[in-house]
Amino acid sequence: MNLDFSSMPQYTQLFINGIIMTIELTLISVAIGAVLGLIVALMKMSSVKVISFIGSAYVEIIRGTPLLVQILIIYNGLPQFGIKFPGFVVGIIALSMNSAGYVAEIIRSGIQAVDPGQMEASRSLGMSHSMAMRYVIIPQAIKNILPALGNEFVVMLKESSIVSVIGFADLTRQAEIISSVTYRAFEPLIIIAAIYFIMTLVFSRLLSKFERRLRSGDTR
Amino acid sequence: MIRVDNLHKNFGNLEVLKGVSLEVKKGEVLVIIGPSGSGKSTILRCINLLEEPTKGDIYIEGEKINDKKADINKIRQKVGMVFQHFNLFPNMTAIDNITLAPVKVKKIDKKDAEDIAINLLKKVGLEDKRDSYPVKLSGGQKQRLAIARALAMQPDVMLFDEPTSALDPEMVKEVLNVMKELANEGMTMIVVTHEMGFAREVADRVIFVDDGMIVEEGTPKEVFENPKNPRTKEFFSKIL
Numbered sequence: 001m002n003l004d005f006s007s008m009p010q011y012t013q014l015f016i017n018g019i020i021m022t023i024e025l026t027l028i029s030v031a032i033g034a035v036l037g038l039i040v041a042l043m044k045m046s047s048v049k050v051i052s053f054i055g056s057a058y059v060e061i062i063r064g065t066p067l068l069v070q071i072l073i074i075y076n077g078l079p080q081f082g083i084k085f086p087g088f089v090v091g092i093i094a095l096s097m098n099s100a101g102y103v104a105e106i107i108r109s110g111i112q113a114v115d116p117g118q119m120e121a122s123r124s125l126g127m128s129h130s131m132a133m134r135y136v137i138i139p140q141a142i143k144n145i146l147p148a149l150g151n152e153f154v155v156m157l158k159e160s161s162i163v164s165v166i167g168f169a170d171l172t173r174q175a176e177i178i179s180s181v182t183y184r185a186f187e188p189l190i191i192i193a194a195i196y197f198i199m200t201l202v203f204s205r206l207l208s209k210f211e212r213r214l215r216s217g218d219t220r
Numbered sequence: 221m222i223r224v225d226n227l228h229k230n231f232g233n234l235e236v237l238k239g240v241s242l243e244v245k246k247g248e249v250l251v252i253i254g255p256s257g258s259g260k261s262t263i264l265r266c267i268n269l270l271e272e273p274t275k276g277d278i279y280i281e282g283e284k285i286n287d288k289k290a291d292i293n294k295i296r297q298k299v300g301m302v303f304q305h306f307n308l309f310p311n312m313t314a315i316d317n318i319t320l321a322p323v324k325v326k327k328i329d330k331k332d333a334e335d336i337a338i339n340l341l342k343k344v345g346l347e348d349k350r351d352s353y354p355v356k357l358s359g360g361q362k363q364r365l366a367i368a369r370a371l372a373m374q375p376d377v378m379l380f381d382e383p384t385s386a387l388d389p390e391m392v393k394e395v396l397n398v399m400k401e402l403a404n405e406g407m408t409m410i411v412v413t414h415e416m417g418f419a420r421e422v423a424d425r426v427i428f429v430d431d432g433m434i435v436e437e438g439t440p441k442e443v444f445e446n447p448k449n450p451r452t453k454e455f456f457s458k459i460l
Contacts, residue, residue, distance in 0.1 A: 120270055121307035121366075125321035125373055126297035135324055140311055 005187050011178045018171030019195060025170060026157045028092055033099025033156075034149060040104035045111070055104070062101025068162055070094050075166045091163040091170075095156065102152055110145035111137060143214055150207040154200050161196070171195060221246045221281055221408055222267065222377060228275035229262050236262050238432040239276070244377070247406045251419040251440075254429035255455060260412040261304075263429070264379045267410065268299045281376070297325065300370030304382040306362045308354040314341065314365050315350040318372045326373070333372070340368040344398050360391030364398055377408040384415055416460065420444055428452045 043055030062070070071094040078084070085093065114137050122132035164173035175188040182188070222244040229237040236259045244250050252260045265271040267278060269285060269292055278285050285295050309317050318337035322328045328336075341347045344364040346357075354362055363383055370378060380399065384392040396418050403409055403422050413419065419426055419440055426443040428436040428451075436443055436452045447453050 115307070117303060117305055117307035118309065121301075121303065121309070122321075123293075124268055124270065124296055124299070124301035124303075125370070126293050126325045127321060128293050131324060135320060136309055140309075 003187065004184065005191075007182050007184065008178075008187055008191060011174075011182075011188075014174045014178060015171070015191065015195065017169065018174035018192070019199070021169055022157065022160055022171040023199075025091055025095065025163065025168070026153060026160050029095035029099050029160070030103075030149070030153045030156055032092070032096035033103050033152075036096060036100035037103025038107055040100055041107035041111070044104060044108055059101050059104050062098055063105075067094070067098050067159060068165065070098060071162060071166060087163075087166050087168045090166060091160075091168040095160055095163070098159075099152060099156055103149065106148040106152065107141070107145055110141040110148070113144050114140045146214065147207065147211045150203075150210065154203050154207070157200055157203065158196055221248075222410070223279040224263070224267070224276070225278070226276040227263065227266060227273055227278065229259070229266060229271060230274045236432055237266070237274075240429070240432070240434055242427060242434065242437075244408060244410060246376075246408055248424045249403045249409045249411065249422055251423035251426045252410065252412045252429055253414070253416070253419060253426060253455075254435075258429045259432040260429050261381050264301075264381050264410060264412055267379060268296050268301055270301075293325070297373050298376045300373060300375035300378040302363070302366050302370055302378065302380045302383045304385050306354070306359075306366045306386075308362055308366055308369070310354050313351045313353055314346060314357070317354070317365060318369045321369070322372050336372055337368070340371055341365075343371075343401075344368045345394070358391060359387045360394045363387065363391075363395045367395075367398055367402075371402075377410065378402065380409065380411040380413065382412050382414065384413065414459070416444070428455065430455070 040055050040058050043051050044059065046052045046055065071090065074085070074094050075087070075090045118136050118140065119129075119132055122136045123129070127135070160170060161172040164170055164176060167173065171192050175192045178188040179185045222242075224240060224242045227237050227240040228235070240259070240263055242250070242263075252263060254260050262271055266273050266286075267280075269278075273286050276286075280295060280298065283295070284290065285292070309320065312320065315334060315337050318340060319330065319333040322333040322336065323330055338347065338350065341350055344367055346361060346364055346368070349357060349361065349365070354365070357365065367378075367383075383399070384395050387395065392415065396415060399409070399411070399418070400422055411418075411423075421440075423440050426438065426440050427434050428443060428447075428449070430451050436447060436449045443452065444456070447456060
C-alpha cells in the first residue's frame with residue numbers, strides 16, 4: 001500500500017470549487033424544496049379529495065423511488081421527449097423535487113403537531129381557517145419545522161453527491177476528475193470524505209445551537 | 221336569543237345527541253349538568269359550529285346558523301367560547317392573546333384594541349400580567365385570560381365548556397367569581413359545569429342531560445331540591 005498525498009495540494013482550487021458547488025446546490029435545492037414542500041403539504045391537508053390525493057401521491061412516489069433513478073429520468077429519460085436541461089439545472093430540479101417530498105412531510109407533521117385546540121380557539125373568535133393558519137397555527141408550527149428542515153439540509157449535503165453521475169461539478173465530481181489526472185483514487189476520495197464529514201459536522205453543530213436557542217425562547 | 225331545535229349529532233355510528241331542544245333568552249344564564257359522556261359539551265360545540273349538527277336547527281337571534289348560506293365567521297364573533305383547556309395562544313403575551321382577534325377579524329385599530337384589552341385585564345384581575353406569556357400564568361389566571369380574550373370580541377352570548385374542570389381546586393373560585401360578575405352584568409351565558417354550587421347560585425335555569433337527551437329542566441331550586449326524573453336523582457346521589 002502506497003499512500004501519497006503529495007500531489008493533492010495543487011488541486012486545492014478544485015476541491016474548493018467542489019465545496020462551493022455542493023453547498024450552493026444544496027442551499028438552492030432545499031430552498032426550492034421548502035417552497036414546493038409547503039405547497040405539497042398544504043395540498044395533502046386539503047379537504048378537497050383530488051388535491052389531497054395528488055399531494056399524497058407526490059410524497060409517496062418521491063419517497064418510494066431512488067434519487068438516482070429520479071435524476072436519470074430527468075437527465076436521460078426526458079430528452080427522449082425533447083425536454084433537455086443542462087446538468088446544473090437537472091441537479092437542481094431533481095434534488096428540489098426530491099427534497100420537496102420529504103419537506104412536505106416535515107411541514108405537515110409540524111402543523112399537525114400544533115394542538116387542535118388552537119384552531120378551535122381561533123375559529124371560535126371568528127377567524128377564518130386561513131386567518132387562523134396564518135396568525136396562530138403556522139407561527140407555532142415553525143418551531144417544530146425549522147430544526148427538521150435543518151436536518152434535511154444536512155442530509156441533502158451528503159445526498160447531493162449523487163449528481164456527480166451526470167457530470168455535475170460538485171465535490172464528488174471533482175474527486176473523480178482529480179483521480180483521473182493523478183491515477184490516484186483513494187487519496188482524493190478520502191479527502192472529500194473528510195470534507196463532507198467536516199461540513200455535516202459543522203452544520204449539525206450550528207443547527208443544534210440554533211435549536212437550543214429556539215427552545216430557550218420557547219414560551220410554552 | 222338562542223334556540224336549538226331537535227338537535228342530533230352522530231360521531232360515526234355513535235349517536236351523541238338524540239334530539240335536544242332548548243331556548244335561551246337574552247341575559248339568561250343556562251347551566252347544563254350531567255354525567256360525563258352525556259353530550260353536554262357537544263351541545264355547546266354545536267352552538268358555535270365547532271361540531272356540525274347531524275340533524276336539527278340552531279338559531280341565534282332568529283338567524284339559522286347551520287345553513288349553507290350563513291356566514292359562520294360572522295356568527296362566531298357574536299358567540300364567545302371558553303374551553304376546558306384554555307387554548308390560549310402560547311406564543312403571544314396576555315395582551316396579544318386578547319387583541320389578535322379584534323385587530324385581525326374586526327379590523328379595530330391596534331391602539332383601541334389595546335385599550336379594550338387593558339380594561340378587560342383589569343376586569344378579570346390580570347392588569348399586572350399584560351406582558352406575561354401564558355406559560356407564566358397559573359391555571360386560574362389562564363382561564364381568566366381566556367375569558368377576557370373571548371369578551372374582547374364583544375359577544376352577545378358566552379359559552380363555557382367546563383371552564384373549571386382542568387383547574388386545581390384552589391383556583392376554581394377565582395374563575396367562578398369572574399363568571400358570576402359577568403352574569404350579574406346581564407351577559408347571556410350557557411355553562412357546562414360540574415360546579416353544582418355555581419349552578420345553584422348563578423343559574424336562571426338548569427338542564428340535566430343524560431345519554432344525549434334533556435332529562436330534566438327547571439330553576440335550580442326545582443332541579444336540585446325536587447328532581448323528578450330518577451336519573452337526575454341518581455346523578456345527584458353520586459355527586460352531592
